[in-house]
Protein backbone atom coordinates (compact mmCIF):
# COMPACT_ATOMS: atom_id res chain seq x y z
CA UNK A 165 0.00 0.00 0.00
CA UNK A 166 0.98 3.64 -0.33
CA UNK A 167 0.36 5.50 2.89
CA UNK A 168 0.75 9.19 3.76
CA UNK A 169 1.64 10.28 7.29
CA UNK A 170 1.19 13.74 8.81
CA UNK A 171 1.65 15.35 12.21
CA UNK A 172 -0.66 18.30 12.99
CA UNK A 173 -1.15 20.82 15.80
CA UNK A 174 1.34 21.57 18.58
CA UNK A 175 4.31 19.23 18.59
CA UNK A 176 4.69 16.64 21.31
CA UNK A 177 7.40 14.25 22.55
CA UNK A 178 6.76 10.83 20.99
CA UNK A 179 5.67 11.94 17.50
CA UNK A 180 8.80 10.49 15.88
CA UNK A 181 8.32 7.25 17.79
CA UNK A 182 4.80 6.91 16.28
CA UNK A 183 6.13 7.58 12.78
CA UNK A 184 8.92 5.05 13.38
CA UNK A 185 6.38 2.43 14.51
CA UNK A 186 4.30 2.96 11.35
CA UNK A 187 7.33 2.90 9.06
CA UNK A 188 8.99 -0.13 10.67
CA UNK A 189 5.90 -2.31 10.45
CA UNK A 190 4.67 -0.78 7.19
CA UNK A 191 7.90 -1.33 5.31
CA UNK A 192 9.16 -4.54 6.89
CA UNK A 193 5.93 -6.50 7.32
CA UNK A 194 3.59 -5.07 4.68
CA UNK A 195 6.08 -3.80 2.08
CA UNK A 196 4.38 -0.38 2.09
CA UNK A 197 5.62 2.85 0.57
CA UNK A 198 5.38 5.62 3.17
CA UNK A 199 5.24 9.35 2.50
CA UNK A 200 5.67 12.01 5.19
CA UNK A 201 3.67 15.15 4.40
CA UNK A 202 5.30 18.40 5.48
CA UNK A 203 3.74 20.47 8.29
CA UNK A 204 0.50 18.57 8.82
CA UNK A 205 -2.45 19.09 6.48
CA UNK A 206 -0.49 21.96 4.88
CA UNK A 207 1.73 19.45 3.08
CA UNK A 208 -1.27 17.45 1.85
CA UNK A 209 -2.92 20.60 0.50
CA UNK A 210 0.31 21.64 -1.27
CA UNK A 211 1.31 18.07 -2.23
CA UNK A 212 4.64 18.44 -0.42
CA UNK A 213 6.13 15.26 0.99
CA UNK A 214 9.28 13.21 1.43
CA UNK A 215 9.77 9.46 1.50
CA UNK A 216 9.97 7.79 4.88
CA UNK A 217 11.81 4.51 5.26
CA UNK A 218 13.46 2.48 7.99
CA UNK A 219 16.81 4.07 7.24
CA UNK A 220 15.49 7.60 7.60
CA UNK A 221 13.87 6.74 10.93
CA UNK A 222 17.11 5.59 12.55
CA UNK A 223 17.91 7.47 15.74
CA UNK A 224 14.51 9.16 15.93
CA UNK A 225 12.96 7.10 18.77
CA UNK A 226 14.31 9.34 21.56
CA UNK A 227 14.10 12.55 19.56
CA UNK A 228 11.49 15.17 20.51
CA UNK A 229 9.47 17.20 17.99
CA UNK A 230 8.54 15.80 14.60
CA UNK A 231 10.92 15.18 11.71
CA UNK A 232 8.18 15.97 9.17
CA UNK A 233 7.11 19.27 10.73
CA UNK A 234 3.71 20.39 11.97
CA UNK A 235 1.26 23.28 11.69
CA UNK A 236 -2.30 24.14 12.67
CA UNK A 237 -3.34 24.60 9.03
CA UNK A 238 -6.31 22.53 7.88
CA UNK A 239 -8.08 22.18 4.51
CA UNK A 240 -11.27 23.79 5.82
CA UNK A 241 -9.45 27.12 6.09
CA UNK A 242 -9.46 27.40 2.29
CA UNK A 243 -12.34 27.27 -0.20
CA UNK A 244 -10.45 24.74 -2.36
CA UNK A 245 -8.66 22.95 0.53
CA UNK A 246 -10.67 19.73 0.46
CA UNK A 247 -10.41 19.53 -3.37
CA UNK A 248 -6.63 19.87 -3.07
CA UNK A 249 -6.49 17.07 -0.48
CA UNK A 250 -8.51 14.82 -2.82
CA UNK A 251 -6.17 15.70 -5.71
CA UNK A 252 -3.06 14.84 -3.65
CA UNK A 253 -4.59 11.48 -2.68
CA UNK A 254 -5.46 10.68 -6.30
CA UNK A 255 -2.26 11.94 -7.95
CA UNK A 256 -0.04 9.97 -5.57
CA UNK A 257 -2.23 6.86 -5.60
CA UNK A 258 -2.52 6.99 -1.79
CA UNK A 259 -4.43 4.16 -0.13
CA UNK A 260 -4.62 5.96 3.21
CA UNK A 261 -3.47 8.89 5.31
CA UNK A 262 -2.50 8.45 8.94
CA UNK A 263 -3.11 11.74 10.76
CA UNK A 264 -1.32 12.10 14.09
CA UNK A 265 -2.74 15.04 15.96
CA UNK A 266 -4.80 16.61 18.67
CA UNK A 267 -8.40 17.69 18.74
CA UNK A 268 -8.11 20.08 15.75
CA UNK A 269 -6.27 17.65 13.46
CA UNK A 270 -8.52 14.73 14.41
CA UNK A 271 -11.79 16.71 14.02
CA UNK A 272 -10.65 17.71 10.56
CA UNK A 273 -9.75 14.06 9.84
CA UNK A 274 -13.24 12.93 10.92
CA UNK A 275 -14.73 15.51 8.56
CA UNK A 276 -12.48 14.45 5.65
CA UNK A 277 -13.38 10.81 6.23
CA UNK A 278 -17.05 11.78 5.78
CA UNK A 279 -15.98 13.31 2.44
CA UNK A 280 -14.41 10.05 1.31
CA UNK A 281 -10.75 10.41 2.35
CA UNK A 282 -9.38 7.15 3.83
CA UNK A 283 -8.01 8.46 7.12
CA UNK A 284 -6.82 6.73 10.30
CA UNK A 285 -6.15 8.88 13.39
CA UNK A 286 -3.55 8.71 16.15
CA UNK A 287 -4.25 10.88 19.24
CA UNK A 288 -1.47 13.25 20.28
CA UNK A 289 -1.29 15.98 22.89
CA UNK A 290 0.63 16.73 26.04
CA UNK A 291 -2.69 17.98 27.46
CA UNK A 292 -4.14 14.42 27.55
CA UNK A 293 -7.59 15.83 26.80
CA UNK A 294 -8.77 13.65 23.91
CA UNK A 295 -11.93 11.68 24.65
CA UNK A 296 -12.10 7.87 24.74
CA UNK A 297 -8.35 7.26 24.97
CA UNK A 298 -7.18 7.05 28.57
CA UNK A 299 -3.81 8.51 27.68
CA UNK A 300 -2.10 10.42 24.89
CA UNK A 301 1.66 10.23 24.43
CA UNK A 302 3.56 13.36 25.44
CA UNK A 303 1.52 13.74 28.61
CA UNK A 304 3.83 11.59 30.72
CA UNK A 305 6.86 13.56 29.50
CA UNK A 306 5.19 16.90 30.24
CA UNK A 307 4.22 15.75 33.75
CA UNK A 308 7.81 14.64 34.41
CA UNK A 309 9.20 18.00 33.31
CA UNK A 310 6.67 19.93 35.39
CA UNK A 311 7.28 17.70 38.44
CA UNK A 312 11.01 18.19 38.20
CA UNK A 313 10.48 21.94 38.01
CA UNK A 314 8.26 21.85 41.12
CA UNK A 315 10.89 19.79 43.01
CA UNK A 316 13.49 22.40 42.13
CA UNK A 317 11.23 25.29 43.08
CA UNK A 318 10.60 23.74 46.52
CA UNK A 319 14.22 24.22 47.61
CA UNK A 320 14.54 27.80 46.45
CA UNK A 321 11.09 28.64 47.88
CA UNK A 322 12.13 27.23 51.27
CA UNK A 323 15.42 29.12 51.29
CA UNK A 324 13.68 32.44 50.68
CA UNK A 325 10.37 31.83 52.48
CA UNK A 326 8.51 32.53 49.28
CA UNK A 327 5.38 31.48 47.49
CA UNK A 328 6.12 30.09 44.03
CA UNK A 329 3.43 30.12 41.38
CA UNK A 330 4.12 27.62 38.58
CA UNK A 331 2.10 27.92 35.38
CA UNK A 332 1.84 24.75 33.31
CA UNK A 333 0.11 24.03 29.98
CA UNK A 334 -3.51 22.99 29.78
CA UNK A 335 -5.81 25.43 28.07
CA UNK A 336 -9.08 23.57 28.51
CA UNK A 337 -8.21 20.84 30.99
CA UNK A 338 -6.00 20.49 34.03
CA UNK A 339 -4.47 17.00 33.66
CA UNK A 340 -0.84 18.22 33.62
CA UNK A 341 -1.44 20.59 36.55
CA UNK A 342 -3.26 17.98 38.64
CA UNK A 343 -0.69 15.23 38.06
CA UNK A 344 2.38 17.43 38.45
CA UNK A 345 0.82 19.13 41.48
CA UNK A 346 0.18 15.77 43.15
CA UNK A 347 3.58 14.34 42.17
CA UNK A 348 5.42 17.47 43.29
CA UNK A 349 3.51 17.95 46.55
CA UNK A 350 2.11 21.36 45.55
CA UNK A 351 0.36 23.44 48.20
CA UNK A 352 -2.51 24.08 45.83
CA UNK A 353 -3.47 23.53 42.20
CA UNK A 354 -5.82 25.60 40.06
CA UNK A 355 -7.35 24.05 36.93
CA UNK A 356 -9.88 25.11 34.25
CA UNK A 357 -12.47 22.51 35.32
CA UNK A 358 -12.95 24.07 38.77
CA UNK A 359 -12.91 27.91 38.82
CA UNK A 360 -11.07 29.31 41.84
CA UNK A 361 -11.82 32.07 44.33
CA UNK A 362 -8.60 34.04 44.83
CA UNK A 363 -9.64 35.09 48.34
CA UNK A 364 -10.09 31.42 49.34
CA UNK A 365 -6.67 30.62 47.84
CA UNK A 366 -5.10 33.45 49.88
CA UNK A 367 -6.96 32.43 53.05
CA UNK A 368 -5.55 28.88 52.79
CA UNK A 369 -2.05 30.21 52.22
CA UNK A 370 -2.37 32.54 55.24
CA UNK A 371 -3.56 29.66 57.45
CA UNK A 372 -0.62 27.53 56.31
CA UNK A 373 1.93 30.28 56.80
CA UNK A 374 0.49 31.26 60.21
CA UNK A 375 1.26 27.69 61.32
CA UNK A 376 4.92 28.44 60.68
CA UNK A 377 5.25 27.13 57.12
CA UNK A 378 6.64 29.79 54.84
CA UNK A 379 7.24 28.16 51.50
CA UNK A 380 4.34 27.27 49.22
CA UNK A 381 3.96 26.08 45.64
CA UNK A 382 0.82 26.98 43.72
CA UNK A 383 0.43 25.16 40.39
CA UNK A 384 -1.78 26.94 37.87
CA UNK A 385 -2.96 25.47 34.57
CA UNK A 386 -2.80 28.13 31.86
CA UNK A 387 -6.58 27.86 31.35
CA UNK A 388 -7.48 28.16 35.06
CA UNK A 389 -10.32 30.62 35.59
CA UNK A 390 -11.42 32.69 38.55
CA UNK A 391 -14.98 32.14 39.80
CA UNK A 392 -17.30 34.64 38.20
CA UNK A 393 -17.21 38.03 39.87
CA UNK A 394 -14.16 37.26 42.05
CA UNK A 395 -11.31 38.65 39.98
CA UNK A 396 -11.24 40.71 36.82
CA UNK A 397 -8.93 39.87 33.94
CA UNK A 398 -7.80 42.78 31.74
CA UNK A 399 -8.69 42.60 28.02
CA UNK A 400 -4.99 42.59 27.04
CA UNK A 401 -4.55 39.39 29.05
CA UNK A 402 -6.65 37.55 26.42
CA UNK A 403 -5.34 36.41 23.03
CA UNK A 404 -7.15 36.78 19.69
CA UNK A 405 -9.14 33.57 20.30
CA UNK A 406 -10.46 34.79 23.65
CA UNK A 407 -8.12 32.46 25.60
CA UNK A 408 -6.17 33.90 28.47
CA UNK A 409 -2.62 34.50 27.22
CA UNK A 410 0.13 32.07 28.09
CA UNK A 411 1.59 33.55 31.24
CA UNK A 412 -1.48 35.67 31.85
CA UNK A 413 -3.08 33.68 34.62
CA UNK A 414 0.18 32.74 36.38
CA UNK A 415 1.26 36.35 36.59
CA UNK A 416 -2.18 37.47 37.68
CA UNK A 417 -2.43 34.85 40.45
CA UNK A 418 1.09 35.65 41.71
CA UNK A 419 0.34 39.39 41.76
CA UNK A 420 -2.91 38.89 43.64
CA UNK A 421 -1.38 36.51 46.20
CA UNK A 422 1.47 38.89 46.99
CA UNK A 423 -0.84 41.91 47.11
CA UNK A 424 -3.47 40.24 49.32
CA UNK A 425 -1.22 38.25 51.69
CA UNK A 426 1.96 40.32 51.76
CA UNK A 427 4.03 37.13 51.25
CA UNK A 428 6.80 37.46 48.72
CA UNK A 429 5.71 35.61 45.57
CA UNK A 430 7.48 34.64 42.34
CA UNK A 431 6.15 33.12 39.16
CA UNK A 432 7.63 30.50 36.80
CA UNK A 433 5.96 29.87 33.45
CA UNK A 434 7.10 26.51 32.11
CA UNK A 435 5.58 27.06 28.65
CA UNK A 436 7.04 25.12 25.74
CA UNK A 437 9.79 23.53 27.85
CA UNK A 438 7.03 20.99 28.63
CA UNK A 439 6.74 20.08 24.95
CA UNK A 440 10.40 19.94 23.99
CA UNK A 441 13.07 17.28 24.21
CA UNK A 442 13.13 13.52 24.55
CA UNK A 443 9.99 11.53 25.39
CA UNK A 444 9.96 9.39 28.55
CA UNK A 445 10.19 5.60 28.22
CA UNK A 446 6.43 5.42 28.85
CA UNK A 447 5.70 7.79 25.97
CA UNK A 448 8.09 5.98 23.62
CA UNK A 449 6.31 2.70 24.28
CA UNK A 450 2.81 4.16 23.94
CA UNK A 451 3.79 5.96 20.72
CA UNK A 452 5.27 2.77 19.27
CA UNK A 453 2.12 0.80 20.13
CA UNK A 454 -0.08 3.50 18.56
CA UNK A 455 2.08 3.57 15.40
CA UNK A 456 1.96 -0.19 14.91
CA UNK A 457 -1.80 -0.32 15.49
CA UNK A 458 -2.34 2.57 13.07
CA UNK A 459 -0.66 0.78 10.16
CA UNK A 460 -2.51 -2.46 11.04
CA UNK A 461 -5.76 -0.45 10.97
CA UNK A 462 -4.89 0.83 7.49
CA UNK A 463 -4.34 -2.73 6.27
CA UNK A 464 -7.66 -3.79 7.80
CA UNK A 465 -9.24 -0.84 5.93
CA UNK A 466 -10.47 0.54 9.23
CA UNK A 467 -10.78 4.07 7.88
CA UNK A 468 -12.50 6.74 9.95
CA UNK A 469 -11.07 5.14 13.08
CA UNK A 470 -8.58 6.30 15.70
CA UNK A 471 -6.29 4.15 17.80
CA UNK A 472 -6.76 4.57 21.55
CA UNK A 473 -5.65 3.21 24.92
CA UNK A 474 -8.19 1.60 27.22
CA UNK A 475 -7.41 -0.66 30.19
CA UNK A 476 -3.82 -0.83 28.87
CA UNK A 477 -5.04 -2.32 25.58
CA UNK A 478 -4.70 -0.57 22.24
CA UNK A 479 -8.12 -0.45 20.63
CA UNK A 480 -9.80 1.28 17.68
CA UNK A 481 -12.61 3.79 18.08
CA UNK A 482 -14.55 5.94 15.64
CA UNK A 483 -12.79 9.24 14.98
CA UNK A 484 -16.12 11.04 15.23
CA UNK A 485 -16.73 9.61 18.72
CA UNK A 486 -13.20 10.44 19.89
CA UNK A 487 -13.54 14.12 19.05
CA UNK A 488 -17.11 14.46 20.31
CA UNK A 489 -16.00 15.71 23.72
CA UNK A 490 -12.86 16.56 25.65
CA UNK A 491 -11.66 14.42 28.53
CA UNK A 492 -11.63 16.37 31.79
CA UNK A 493 -9.93 15.67 35.12
CA UNK A 494 -12.18 13.18 36.89
CA UNK A 495 -13.96 14.31 40.07
CA UNK A 496 -12.38 11.33 41.88
CA UNK A 497 -8.81 12.34 41.01
CA UNK A 498 -9.55 15.97 41.82
CA UNK A 499 -10.96 15.00 45.21
CA UNK A 500 -7.76 13.10 46.03
CA UNK A 501 -5.60 16.00 44.82
CA UNK A 502 -7.54 18.40 47.06
CA UNK A 503 -6.82 16.32 50.17
CA UNK A 504 -3.26 17.65 50.02
CA UNK A 505 -4.01 21.34 49.45
CA UNK A 506 -2.49 23.92 51.87
Ligand code: F6P
Pocket residue numbers: 173174175266289290291333334335386439
Ligand atom coordinates in the same frame (compact mmCIF):
# COMPACT_ATOMS: atom_id res chain seq x y z
O1 F6P B 1 -0.60 21.14 22.25
C1 F6P B 1 -1.37 21.66 23.27
C2 F6P B 1 -0.72 22.90 23.81
O2 F6P B 1 0.56 22.59 24.25
C3 F6P B 1 -1.54 23.56 24.91
O3 F6P B 1 -1.30 23.04 26.18
C4 F6P B 1 -1.12 25.00 24.75
O4 F6P B 1 -2.14 25.85 25.20
C5 F6P B 1 -0.90 25.15 23.29
O5 F6P B 1 -0.60 23.88 22.79
C6 F6P B 1 0.18 26.14 22.94
O6 F6P B 1 0.23 26.25 21.57
P1 F6P B 1 1.36 27.04 20.74
O7 F6P B 1 2.52 26.10 20.57
O8 F6P B 1 0.70 27.34 19.45
O9 F6P B 1 1.76 28.23 21.52
